[in-house]
Amino acid sequence: MASIQHNVSAKGVESWRVVWREPGGKIDGRTFDDEEKAEMTKKFLDANGNTFKLANEAKRIHDQKVKKVHEVLETHIAQLTKPQPGTIRRYRNLARDHIASSPLGNMGIDMVEKKHVIKWMDNLVSAPGSNVAPGSELNPRTKKNIQALLSSAFATAIDMDLMSRNPAKGIGDPDLGESREPVYLSPEDLELLEESMPERYKLFIRTLSKTGLRYNEATALRKRDVRVEGERCIIRVTRAWKDTGDGEEIGPPKTPMAKRNVTCNLELSAKLIDRMKDLKPGDLLFTRPNGLYLRNAYFHKVAWQPVVKELVKEGHLDDHPWIHEIRKAHTTHLLQKGVPVNVVQARLGHEDPQTTLKIYATLTNGDDLKAADLLD
The missing domain is CATH 1.10.443.10 (Intergrase catalytic core)
Known part of the structure; x- marks a missing residue:
């Protein structure tokens, strides 16, 4: 089986190196700057006898057939009929700013695990064009709204037989357990x-x-x-x-x-x-x-x-x-x-x-x- 080595450079830059032994005995490896990509490469290598050529081809075929998370999200929003147009627009903006542009948004829908959702939530920050500076920490309510949108899209994916379980269900930032206290104004x-x-x-x-x-x-x-x-x-x-x-x-x-x-x-x-x-x-x-x-x-x-x-x-x-x-x-x-x-x-x-x-x-x-x- 392939293995993943996590490295941090002297400048603090993280990388993940996937190492495996080809059937002929040669040790090979690939380095990634994204943990999800490294994990995906390992999965395809493990499923294809540690042969990089076969694993790469299997991944290419998989990517052609399997919808990405952001594509499922678009399908989910397009199927909504109850919300007002303004609500639909807010959903699209949340999807664009916080999901589609993230590593999670570009993962195949069948590859998403709970740990990927947790990591994605840990990295949620404000987007350009919002009322606060880009990169600022999101308030718990906004985080909860984004997570709820993703979870609903995964529920749609289950209905479409694209995934068997919802990896976003029950996931939330630790702070979300304590809702914002209302402010009394005298x-x-x-x-x-x-x-x-x-x-x-x-x-x-x-x-x-x-x-x-x-x-x-x-x-x-x-x-x-x-x-x-x-x-x-x-x-x-x-x-x-x-x-x-x-x-x-x-x-x-x-x-x-x-x-x-x-x-x-x-x-x-x-x-x-x-x-x-x-x-x-x-x-x-x-x-x-x-x-x-x-x-x-x-x-x-x-x-x-x-x-x-x-x-x-x-x-x-x-x-x-x-x-x-x-x-x-x-x-x-x-x-x-x-x-x-x-x-x-x-x-x-x-x-x-x-x-x-x-x-x-x-x-x-x-x-x-x-x-x-x-x-x-």
């Missing part, structure tokens, strides 16, 4: 975030904080979507930005319950009225400096991430919140002040009141403290 935290934002986006953050609108709902607001009654504004939520796969376009909100009226307090109303005085009815309330739609990726890159990073660095925030946690904070603050669950549910546009209560139970421990003190 009213003071929300004020701090607003004050720390570039001037152009202060009112945007205040609107999210005081209304609980989803990001894609708030960025779709036009002047005509805000009704002014006396000194108070009432926001009619009827639109939201959606990813279509070919870009973003306006569509209905997330669910039927998401179509709703959201009343603003007097302080926010005054600021919105002032913002709208020079706008036309069809103008967006919140935009980039060039007047275009305030895309999530753009806002995160130029405003949210720099501000949050600085606040955490200076010790003003304990952790890095997601922007959606402003909406969750709004939910929590209302319930803490005794607003009935059904009122909060309607204001947030939740289909199920349990969603509202789940957010509250996850983020707050103040009420539990009060309950404990009642026993004193």
Whole structure:
């Protein structure tokens, strides 16, 4: 049988040398800079009597007949019908950036073992074009999404009789066992975030904080979507930005319950009225400096991430919140002040009141403290 020798040069460069004895007694070898390629060569040598010529030909025939992992992944995504076009596009982007370009993505589907998937996951990093620097460590949630996509593709391969078991099933980064803890934002935290934002986006953050609108709902607001009654504004939520796969376009909100009226307090109303005085009815309330739609990726890159990073660095925030946690904070603050669950549910546009209560139970421990003190 062939053997593999792992070597590390003085400069720290790894290589794997496959060594075998040909039938005539001659010892031969090949060196690879990739462990998977070395292991594959060993397998074909072992299966072909340690004859390199036969092993090489067998591998050539195998590669012609057997689908690569990235090809199966493409087939899997193409067969999906339930997800929205935007979801399909995200799947394709994940496949392109993290699987197809990797050694795992170019392996024959029948050659993949659990150890290959583990090594692939250990090397997952951010790709060019993402919101963070290329090569940065991926957050656990993104890693889990990529792994789930690969595992689903392997399940499709099993259905196609291309493999007998799923080597990605149950595989996960050790950190994935501990899901990200939600970040609770107090009213003071929300004020701090607003004050720390570039001037152009202060009112945007205040609107999210005081209304609980989803990001894609708030960025779709036009002047005509805000009704002014006396000194108070009432926001009619009827639109939201959606990813279509070919870009973003306006569509209905997330669910039927998401179509709703959201009343603003007097302080926010005054600021919105002032913002709208020079706008036309069809103008967006919140935009980039060039007047275009305030895309999530753009806002995160130029405003949210720099501000949050600085606040955490200076010790003003304990952790890095997601922007959606402003909406969750709004939910929590209302319930803490005794607003009935059904009122909060309607204001947030939740289909199920349990969603509202789940957010509250996850983020707050103040009420539990009060309950404990009642026993004193």
